[in-house]
Structures are given as C-alpha cells and as structure tokens.
Amino acid sequence: MPHYTRVRRGEEVFQIDLKSRKAIYEQVVDNFKRLITTGALREHDKVPSIRDLARSLDVNPNTVQKAYRELETQGYFYTVLGQGNFIASPSTNDDKAVQTRLNAVGELVRELIYHGVSKEEIIKFIESLD
Amino acid sequence: MPHYTRVRRGEEVFQIDLKSRKAIYEQVVDNFKRLITTGALREHDKVPSIRDLARSLDVNPNTVQKAYRELETQGYFYTVLGQGNFIASPSTNDDKAVQTRLNAVGELVRELIYHGVSKEEIIKFIESLD
Amino acid sequence: MPHYTRVRRGEEVFQIDLKSRKAIYEQVVDNFKRLITTGALREHDKVPSIRDLARSLDVNPNTVQKAYRELETQGYFYTVLGQGNFIASPSTNDDKAVQTRLNAVGELVRELIYHGVSKEEIIKFIESLD
Amino acid sequence: MPHYTRVRRGEEVFQIDLKSRKAIYEQVVDNFKRLITTGALREHDKVPSIRDLARSLDVNPNTVQKAYRELETQGYFYTVLGQGNFIASPSTNDDKAVQTRLNAVGELVRELIYHGVSKEEIIKFIESLD
DNA sequence: GTGGTCTAGACCACT
DNA sequence: GTGGTCTAGACCACA
Numbered sequence: 001m002p003h004y005t006r007v008r009r010g011e012e013v014f015q016i017d018l019k020s021r022k023a024i025y026e027q028v029v030d031n032f033k034r035l036i037t038t039g040a041l042r043e044h045d046k047v048p049s050i051r052d053l054a055r056s057l058d059v060n061p062n063t064v065q066k067a068y069r070e071l072e073t074q075g076y077f078y079t080v081l082g083q084g085n086f087i088a089s090p091s092t093n094d095d096k097a098v099q100t101r102l103n104a105v106g107e108l109v110r111e112l113i114y115h116g117v118s119k120e121e122i123i124k125f126i127e128s129l130d
Numbered sequence: 131m132p133h134y135t136r137v138r139r140g141e142e143v144f145q146i147d148l149k150s151r152k153a154i155y156e157q158v159v160d161n162f163k164r165l166i167t168t169g170a171l172r173e174h175d176k177v178p179s180i181r182d183l184a185r186s187l188d189v190n191p192n193t194v195q196k197a198y199r200e201l202e203t204q205g206y207f208y209t210v211l212g213q214g215n216f217i218a219s220p221s222t223n224d225d226k227a228v229q230t231r232l233n234a235v236g237e238l239v240r241e242l243i244y245h246g247v248s249k250e251e252i253i254k255f256i257e258s259l260d
Numbered sequence: 261m262p263h264y265t266r267v268r269r270g271e272e273v274f275q276i277d278l279k280s281r282k283a284i285y286e287q288v289v290d291n292f293k294r295l296i297t298t299g300a301l302r303e304h305d306k307v308p309s310i311r312d313l314a315r316s317l318d319v320n321p322n323t324v325q326k327a328y329r330e331l332e333t334q335g336y337f338y339t340v341l342g343q344g345n346f347i348a349s350p351s352t353n354d355d356k357a358v359q360t361r362l363n364a365v366g367e368l369v370r371e372l373i374y375h376g377v378s379k380e381e382i383i384k385f386i387e388s389l390d
Numbered sequence: 391m392p393h394y395t396r397v398r399r400g401e402e403v404f405q406i407d408l409k410s411r412k413a414i415y416e417q418v419v420d421n422f423k424r425l426i427t428t429g430a431l432r433e434h435d436k437v438p439s440i441r442d443l444a445r446s447l448d449v450n451p452n453t454v455q456k457a458y459r460e461l462e463t464q465g466y467f468y469t470v471l472g473q474g475n476f477i478a479s480p481s482t483n484d485d486k487a488v489q490t491r492l493n494a495v496g497e498l499v500r501e502l503i504y505h506g507v508s509k510e511e512i513i514k515f516i517e518s519l520d
Numbered sequence: 521g522t523g524g525t526c527t528a529g530a531c532c533a534c535t
Numbered sequence: 536g537t538g539g540t541c542t543a544g545a546c547c548a549c550a
Contacts, residue, residue, distance in 0.1 A: 037240040060527050078279040081246030082535035082537050093245030101238045108231045108254055110167040125255050126239055149468040190550050297500040320535050352506030361513045368491045370427040376482030383513050386499055450542050472522050472550035
C-alpha cells in the first residue's frame with residue numbers, strides 16, 4: 001500500500017504524502033502555491049471542486065476544504081458561491097508576505113553558508129531557476 | 131504571564147515568542163542555529179545546561195531538552211556525558227541538508243517573484259546579508 | 261467568465277461581484293436598496309423584469325427572483341400581477357427595521373473605536389455623506 | 391426545549407441561538423468581538439479552552455475551534471501552543487478593516503434616513519454609546 | 521492539560 | 536452541481 005498519492009493535472013504533478021509530518025491540508029496548499037507560482041495555474045483558472053479533489057487524493061472533503069479556505073485567506077484563490085474556486089490575481093503589494101519570505105531566505109542562506117555553500121553558488125542557483 | 135522572553139547572551143539576544151505559531155522547542159532550535167551560523171557561538175563552545183536555559187527562558191525543561199536532542203540529531207550539538215552539550219564542527223558535506231535548503235530557497239524565490247519582487251532585488255538582498 | 265458585472269442604469273451603476281463572499285441575490289438586494297435610498301429609484305418606478313435583469317447581469321433568473329421576493333418582503337418593492345415590480349413607498353414607522361440598523365451601527369462603531377478611530381471621526385464621516 | 395444558550399461570564403452574557411440563520415461559529419466570533427470591543431475582555435486575558443466553551447455552549451469542539459481560528463486570523467486572539475488562547479492587542483492600523491466598517495456604516499445611515507431617522511438622531515445615538 | 525488534524529457522514533444554501 | 540456548516544469521535548503534538 002503506497003502512503004502517498006500523485007495525481008497528474010496536465011503536465012503537472014500533484015503529490016501528497018500521508019506519512020509526512022506536514023498536515024495534509026498544508027501539503028495541498030503548498031502544491032497549489034507551487035502550481036500557481038510556476039505559472040501552471042493562471043488567473044481565473046477553475047480548480048477542481050472540493051469533492052473531486054478529495055476523491056482524487058483519497059482524503060476527506062473537509063480536509064480539502066480547509067486547504068481551499070487557507071488558499072483563499074492567503075489570496076491565492078477566490079470562491080464563487082455555487083460555482084467553485086478560481087485562481088486569484090497576484091497581490092503585488094503584500095509587504096508582510098514579502099518580509100516574512102525575505103527573512104526566511106536570509107535564515108536559509110546563513111545555514112547554507114555554514115554548510116560550506118558560498119553566496120556565489122546560492123546566487124547562481126537562484127539565477128538558474130525557471 | 132509575559133508573552134515573550136529575551137535573554138542576552140554576550141552581545142547576542144535569545145528570543146522566544148510565545149504568541150508565535152511555531153513550537154517553543156523549535157524556536158529554541160532556531161535561536162541556536164542563528165547564533166551558530168552567525169558565528170556568535172563557535173566550535174566546542176559549551177552551551178548552557180538544560181536546567182539553566184529553561185530557567186532563563188521561563189519554559190519547561192522538557193521543552194529545552196527536546197530542542198537540544200533535535201540540535202544533536204541535526205549535527206549542531208554534541209554531548210559529552212557528565213559534562214554537558216557543546217557546539218559541533220560544521221558538517222560541510224551534508225548534501226541532504228544542502229539540497230533541502232536549496233529547495234526551500236527555490237520555493238521562496240518563486241513566491242517572492244509572484245508577489246512582485248524581482249530576482250535582482252532578491253540577489254541584492256542576499257549580497258547585503260551579514 | 262467575467263468575475264464582475266457592471267450595468268449602467270441611467271447615471272447609476274448596478275454592480276455584482278462574483279468574487280465576493282456575499283450571495284449574488286443579496287448583492288442584487290443591496291444594489292436596489294442603494295439605488296432606492298440614494299433616490300436614484302423613486303416611489304412607483306418600475307423595475308426591470310426578472311428575465312431582463314438576469315440577462316443584463318448574466319446570472320440565473322432564479323437568483324434575481326429570489327432577490328425580488330426578498331425586496332418585496334422587506335417592503336422595498338410591490339408587485340402588480342401581470343405588470344411587474346415597482347418601488348414601494350418608504351415605511352417611516354418600521355421600528356423593527358430602525359432598531360436592527362441602529363444596533364448594527366452601534367456594533368460597527370464599537371469595532372471602529374477598537375481599531376483606533378475616534379467617535380469624532382466617525383461622526384464627521386457621517387456628516388460628510390451624500 | 392430552549393433553542394438558545396446563554397452563559398454568564400462574570401457580568402457579561404454569552405449568547406448563542408441555534409435557530410439563527412447565522413452560523414454558530416460566527417455567533418461565537420461576534421460574541422467575543424463584543425466582549426473585547428466593550429472592554430469586558432482585555433489584552434492578555436485568557437479565554438476558555440475550546441473544550442470548556444464547547445461544553446458550556448453544548449456545541450461541538452470543532453465549531454468552537456473554527457471560531458477561535460477566525461478570531462486569531464482577524465487579530466483578536468493569539469494562541470499559545472499547549473496553553474490556550476488569549477486576547478491580543480488591538481491593531482490600530484488595519485486600514486482595510488476600518489474602510490470596510492465605514493462603508494457599512496454609510497450604507498446603514500442611508501437606510502436609516504430612508505426609514506425616516508435624521509442624521510442628527512443617528513449622531514445623537516452614537517454619542518450616547520458606552 | 522492545551523490546540524491541531526482528520527475521518528465519516530449528515531444537512532443546508534446558493535446557482 | 537457547488538461550497539459551507541456541524542456532529543461524533545479518534546488520534547497526535549506540545550508544554
């Protein structure tokens with residue numbers, strides 16, 4: 001019995017690891033953030049209904065709903081009552097979100113340097129993204 | 131009940147925020163990582179005893195113990211029985227640790243770009259660190 | 261699918277935001293209340309037929325019908341069988357409606373004060389209306 | 391069988407109407423907002439544990455938790471893991487919250503005027519609060 | 521003790 | 536069809 005689920009959506013893969021210490025709903029959130037920030041999902045795209053995704057991932061609908069709610073409050077989704085959930089427009093002025101993430105990057109960079117990786121290598125890695 | 135604790139250790143500050151969503155033991159871990167990766171604590175330095183730190187921070191000794199065990203597992207501390215805990219040497223060849231952190235950086239960079247921050251700005255931020 | 265609809269009616273705008281958490285039929289109700297209380301629609305004016313408005317707003321006729329029924333219940337519309345819906349006369353003695361709204365205002369004022377807005381500012385805002 | 395629950399907490403009353411069209415968790419949220427904005431609950435006060443309040447109100451703990459989470463994201467509560475929930479400091483710079491509430495006040499004032507209440511009466515009512 | 525997650529399954533409101 | 540709410544009850548992590 002596998003303890004993870006992978007679902008292909010177009011070219012992209014949606015992956016949940018039931019054994020992970022990370023909560024399932026958080027993994028769903030992270031998967032969607034990845035699909036959105038990589039451009040695989042774009043503004044106004046419809047996402048699967050709560051029930052459908054729950055069936056695909058073989059988890060309880062409540063769990064998916066919690067993820068969708070979280071994505072809505074974080075500004076990645078919007079909900080149209082009776083019609084489903086959709087990808088929202090990027091909010092480019094969320095200073096708090098930016099600051100949190102920059103701090104996290106700073107922390108990781110320090111740890112990477114401690115593990116022997118140079119700033120130049122890290123910057124080269126970032127430039128190679130996408 | 132105070133909702134945060136700050137303890138000066140030399141020039142550096144050790145800070146616990148009870149209001150944070152992060153578990154206290156994780157905050158203790160992160161504080162030590164920060165002190166180590168910024169050079170405030172160096173190889174073979176002795177760290178405070180579990181009981182002492184617990185008293186300083188006004189948290190349960192079990193919590194500090196959990197943090198110390200975690201730091202040992204992650205290779206930041208080593209224990210000498212009967213003498214206490216000490217800062218370990220950096221492990222410069224921990225490919226798994228490096229890979230995990232690079233992935234996390236990649237994820238954060240994508241989210242920052244999505245929030246309107248350019249790669250150039252992120253790189254400039256990294257260069258400005260320390 | 262557009263995520264909002266604006267329809268000009270004379271000088272005034274009728275606006276539905278599908279992304280809002282508010283039910284569409286409630287938004288239709290609110291739009292009419294606004295047009296009525298601002299004087300854009302007056303006593304005995306005829307309102308569009310359910311089918312026409314549904315077409316203009318690109319929503320389901322059932323949704324508009326629900327809104328019209330609600331507006332009739334609340335005393336803003338009256339129906340003449342075979343002729344359509346019309347704007348009713350203001351009911352100046354509806355103590356219950358007044359009391360409900362005053363309570364709501366009180367609640368909002370308390371929350372505004374809690375968020376640092378002074379009573380004077382709130383009163384100035386009210387005086388500036390219209 | 392009564393369809394509502396009233397719980398006295400000190401001088402204040404906490405009231406839930408199971409028959410209301412408003413969701414139970416929202417009623418819990420509103421009750422706490424009222425207690426906070428009227429000053430009955432103050433910064434750093436401990437609120438009842440999820441299980442305790444659920445027992446008092448005779449609702450499911452999940453329902454109370456949903457309310458507490460909402461209060462946390464709206465900035466009224468903060469959670470200390472393993473210790474419970476506490477009243478947060480007022481956030482005096484939440485422009486969005488202020489704007490939303492001012493708009494709502496404007497709407498209500500227009501409706502009150504439509505129902506025959508004068509601006510002067512409304513302002514007098516606001517000045518009489520507390 | 522505390523909050524957090526998850527399931528199974530029911531019922532409701534809106535479109 | 537869609538999302539939203541609620542219950543009953545289980546299990547886990549943290550302090």
